Amino acid sequence: DIQMTQSPSSLSASVGDRVTITCRASQGISNYLAWFQQKPGKAPKSLIYAASSLQSGVPSKFSGSGSGTDFTLTISSLQPEDFATYYCQQYNSYPLTFGPGTKVDIK
Amino acid sequence: QVQLVQSGAEVKKPGASVKVSCKASGYTFTSYYMHWVRQAPGQGLEWMGIINPSGGSTSYAQKFQGRVTMTRDTSTSTVYMELSSLRSEDTAVYYCARDPMDVWGKGTTVTVSS
Numbered sequence: 482d483i484q485m486t487q488s489p490s491s492l493s494a495s496v497g498d499r500v501t502i503t504c505r506a507s508q509g510i511s512n513y514l515a516w517f518q519q520k521p522g523k524a525p526k527s528l529i530y531a532a533s534s535l536q537s538g539v540p541s542k543f544s545g546s547g548s549g550t551d552f553t554l555t556i557s558s559l560q561p562e563d564f565a566t567y568y569c570q571q572y573n574s575y576p577l578t579f580g581p582g583t584k585v586d587i588k
Numbered sequence: 589q590v591q592l593v594q595s596g597a598e599v600k601k602p603g604a605s606v607k608v609s610c611k612a613s614g615y616t617f618t619s620y621y622m623h624w625v626r627q628a629p630g631q632g633l634e635w636m637g638i639i640n641p642s643g644g645s646t647s648y649a650q651k652f653q654g655r656v657t658m659t660r661d662t663s664t665s666t667v668y669m670e671l672s673s674l675r676s677e678d679t680a681v682y683y684c685a686r687d688p689m690d691v692w693g694k695g696t697t698v699t700v701s702s
Contacts, residue, residue, distance in 0.1 A: 482650075515689065517633075524683055524692040525625075525633065536690060568633055572688065576649040577623070577635040 483507050483571050487580035493588040498559045502583045504552040504569035513573035516545055516554045519582075520565045528567075529554065559585070590614040592684050592693035599699045605672040608696045610684030617665035618642040621687035624658065624669045626680040627695075634680075638687065639667055674700045 484507035494500050504514065512532035517525040527536045529545040532552055542557040556563055564587055569580040595609040610622065624636040637648035639658040646658045657670045667684060681695040 517689070519633075524695055525685075525689075526692070527688075527690045530688055530690075570633075570689070575638075575647055576651075577638075579633040579635070582632050 482576055483510060483574060483578050485569055485571055485578050485580040487567075487569060487583050489583060490581065491584040491586065493586055494559050495588045496559055496561060500556045500559055500563075500585060502554045502567055502569075502585075504547075504554070504580050506550045506552075506571055506573075509549045510571045510573035512548050513571055514545075514547065514552050515570045515572060516543075517568045517570065517579075518563075518565045519568065525568065556585075561587075590686070590691050592686065592691055594682075594684060594693040594696045597697040597699070599701065600674050602675055602700055602702055604674050604700075605670060606674060606698050607668055607670040608682050608684075608698070609666050609668050610693050611664065611666045612641075612686070613665065615686075618662060622658075622660075622667045623685045623687060623689060624656075625683045625685055625689075627683070628677070628680040631680075636669070636682075641665075641667060671698075674698075676700050 486505045488503045514532045516529040519525040533545045544555050566582045566584045568582050591613045593611045598606050600606050618641050623638050626634050639646045641660045660667045679700050683695045684693045
């Protein structure tokens with residue numbers, strides 16, 4: 482199975498900050514990488530697919546990059562509605578696997 | 589609009605089975621595979637498997653092989669996930685998600701308790 486790791490596991494940031502989350506795969510996955518946002522008590526929401534393609538309706542403050550084993554999610558200017566947990570996921574091969582999540586909270 | 593509506597919360601005893609439904613609307617049901625993902629309390633997301641609503645073929649995570657069965661009913665645009673031999677560790681919210689996980693159901697809470 483492909484293992485996904487994320488760093489940091491949590492971070493505190495202020496409104497307006499630029500935030501970057503890193504995701505690493507245990508083996509190369511090309512660009513078969515997605516990012517999800519989850520708020521407490523809610524289902525995950527798709528943000529990015531194919532490592533850098535923005536899902537329809539997702540604001541452009543979210544961006545993704547990377548290929549192979551190393552990936553990043555960047556939020557250009559953090560807003561109150563962005564405080565949530567973010568997960569990366571590889572879909573290069575079954576079983577699909579998620580990272581452990583990065584919780585972004587208010588400083 | 590595209591929507592996945594899941595069945596209501598369940599409480600089961602250890603050793604029992606649970607069957608969760610996910611009714612799709614707003615798109616051609618047989619054109620998109622469906623995933624099942626679960627989340628234990630305070631934990632991360634765990635992929636359980638996938639079903640092709642067109643032909644009914646499935647692929648399950650090794651962890652659930654032998655305990656999970658995913659089926660579909662094309663007449664009602666509904667997919668089902670049945671998990672058997674339940675134990676306390678199966679207490680979780682179970683989600684269906686349309687491939688490529690762009691649309692999710694709201695989740696079904698399954699509690700396993702004696």
